[in-house]
Amino acid sequence: MKVDIDLEVDVNGEGIFHVNKINSVSTAINHSSGFSQEILSSFSVRLNKLFSKASVKSTAEPLKVIFHDLTGGEEAFELVARFCYNNGRIQITPANTCILYCIAQSMEMTEEISSSPSLIKQAEKSLEGMSYWSWPEILTALKQCQDSYSVSNTLGILDRVLDSLVARITTASDTSPSGSSPEASGYRISFDTKSSLSTKNSYQRAWWFEDLVILNNETMKKLVNKLVSQRVEHVTISRYLFYYLKCKCSDPTSEHKREVIETVIDLLYPLNRYSVSCKALFDVLRLSNSQSLSICCRDRLENMIGSQIDQVTLDSLLISSPARADSLYDVNLFLRILRHFLDSEGRTTFARLKKVGALLDLYMAEVAPDSCLKSSKFVALATALPDVARDSHDAVYRAIDMYLEVHNRLSEEEKLKICSGINYKKLSPEACKHLAQNSKFPSRTAVRALLYQQSKIKSLLQESSCLKSMDGQRRVSSDEEQIVLYAKKLDPSVENEKLKAHLQGMQWRVMELEKACRKMQNQMAKMMKNKTSNSVISRSLPKLCS
Structure with a gap:
């Protein structure tokens, strides 16, 4: 029909x-x-x-x-x-x-x-009656709203579904992998060992993480903002964001990687810095290397890393340079991160500064053998932190020594610029001796190191000549004693004539100071003979004068 x-x-x-x-x-x-x-x-x-x-x-x-x-x-x-x-x-x-x-x-x-x-x-x-819906039913409703995002968002229905979703998240127990939810049969507990993500603390999953990977960028942003407003722990939120990013970017054919990365960074940025894993941020940084992130977004990521750079290890910092770059590692990136660390107001304590100083020394030693690393970049590393970040500059000296070993065609001027990162006052006697005999270093740096050591010796001997009272003197510590003995044994066999003269002059002054000390000893002995037998026994003289 x-x-x-x-x-x-x-x-x-x-x-x-x-x-x-x-x-x-x-x-x-x-x-x-x-x-x-x-x-x-x-x-x-x-x-x-x-x-x-x-x-x-x-x-x-x-x-x-x-x-x-x-x-x-x-x-x-x-x-x-x-x-x-x-x-x-x-x-x-x-x-x-x-x-x-x-x-x-x-x-x-x-x-x-x-x-x-x-x-x-x-x-x-x-x-x-949405409050009575099961978890799977809420997820179904959420997917429908997401498929019709423009309309559902305009009508406010998406917000209503997300509010119900967040209410379930904040009320359900999240303390145990096997803990039951308000509707155990409806919830999908996501704790398992199948994924390599679960082995990393940064990506440790709550029961709802896997279910909410289905969200698109816009819906996910609304969800996270609601979680923040409901005072969900920032640690949990940051872990969800890292997990979401890892899942979304695992597909090599994804055309939206950059958008996802930028969204996650923007959502992480307002969170408490100590609730965001710095190691996981470095994972994001590596992931973003192949993407052209906006300048603002990249700056935010580096800022978050810089504010807690003292929490990472050297391995995290060794990030390969972008394509067509001269050096092996991205030194410019590390320098920017250091600047963010120094700019983090109220958080750069003395102890943290010392940690970063030690980390920088390790980094310099790692990049020093790179034959493509420009001297200007190495100088920037050596001078990146204030002097108080290091108690000793021996590690700086060793890194510079390695750099000069590889870059043996540098001019005298370039070498002097590199050596400007050394505080000679903070070199040990052993490092000074090594520097004085090191032909890779400019002669002026060797002389400067010896002059600082000379002033240190003079200061020690002056202190040793001061009597605490008429019947005693302050003891010279064993460390000071070793410095004086070292100064007497310095090897003057250096090619540069000026350096030889300095060494000889220094030894001559040490001998003069020793004569003065012996004279003081004789004077003290005469004073002691004039004392009565019941006088208090005098204290021993400094070992330097014995």
């Missing part, structure tokens, strides 16, 4: 619905029910206006309606059609509430046109 078609509806190019005059419908995908053009328009203001404007000149040709980007697509339109044919009745469940609410709003299915309860009102009543 031939069926007369009076309406043809194309929904988003997904399917075509054929409506006939005898109250039946069929689609290109083999759905069928019984409703007509008049029935559809009796429940929808939008359809009523659309059909009333259309004038069908020939009954032989059906009216054609094309919907572009109709909320909910083919599935939603069929639900609306069935609602209309059943005289305004349909079974509304958590599985279809959101999609029905959105399509009803889009099609203007209000009580303005129908005396029976509108689809909007019925869907609204179902939404009011």
Whole structure:
């Protein structure tokens, strides 16, 4: 039997619905029910206006309606059609509430046109019972809202679903991998050992992490903002963000990596810095190397790392340089991170500064053998931190020694600039002796090191000559004694004549100081002979003068 078609509806190019005059419908995908053009328009203001404007000149040709980007697509339109044919009745469940609410709003299915309860009102009543929905039902509703993000966000239904979701997260126990949720059968507990992510503290998963990886960027941002507003621990939030990023970027064909990375960085930035794993931030940094992040976003990432750089190890810092760069490691990156560390107001304590100083010494030793590393970059490393960051400059000297060993064609001026990073006052006697005999260093640096050692010896001897009282003197410590003995044994066999003269002059002055000390000893001995036998026994003289 031939069926007369009076309406043809194309929904988003997904399917075509054929409506006939005898109250039946069929689609290109083999759905069928019984409703007509008049029935559809009796429940929808939008359809009523659309059909009333259309004038069908020939009954032989059906009216054609094309919907572009109709909320909910083919599935939603069929639900609306069935609602209309059943005289305004349909079974509304958590599985279809959101999609029905959105399509009803889009099609203007209000009580303005129908005396029976509108689809909007019925869907609204179902939404009011959302607090009783199971976790899987909330996830289904969330997915529907996400698929129709623009409409669901505008209508506020997405916020309502997310609020319900966050309420479950904040009330459910998250303390035990096997702990039950308010609806144990509905929740998917995500603690397992299958994923390598679970072995890293940074990505330790809460029970809800895996379920919410399905979110797109916009929905995920709204979720995180709600978690923050509900005072969920920042540690938990940061771990979710790292887990989300890892899952989203594991697909090498993903075209949205940069967008995901930037979104995660922007959401991590306002969190408490000590709740965000610095090691995990370095993972993000490595992941972003192949992406062209915005300058602002990259600066935020480096700022977060810099504010807690004292918490990492050398391995984290050894990041390869970008393509076509001269050096092996990205020294410029490390210098920027150091600047952020120094700029972190109120957080750069003396103890933290010492840790970063030790870390920088290790880094310099690691990059020094790189034959492509420019001297200007090495100088920048050596002078990056204030002097108080180091008690000793022996490690700086060793790193510079390695650098000069590899870069043996530097000019005298370049070598002097590199050596400007050494504080000669903080070199040990052994390092000074090594420097004095090191032909790789400019002669002026060797002389300067010896001069500082000379002044140190002179200061010690001056201290040793001061008597605490008429019958005693302060002891010279064993460390000071070793410095003096070392000064007497310095090897003057250095090629540079000026350096030889300095060494000889220094030894001569040490001998003069020793003569003065012996003279003081003789004077003290005479004083002691004049004392009575019951005098208090005098204290021993400094070992230097014995």
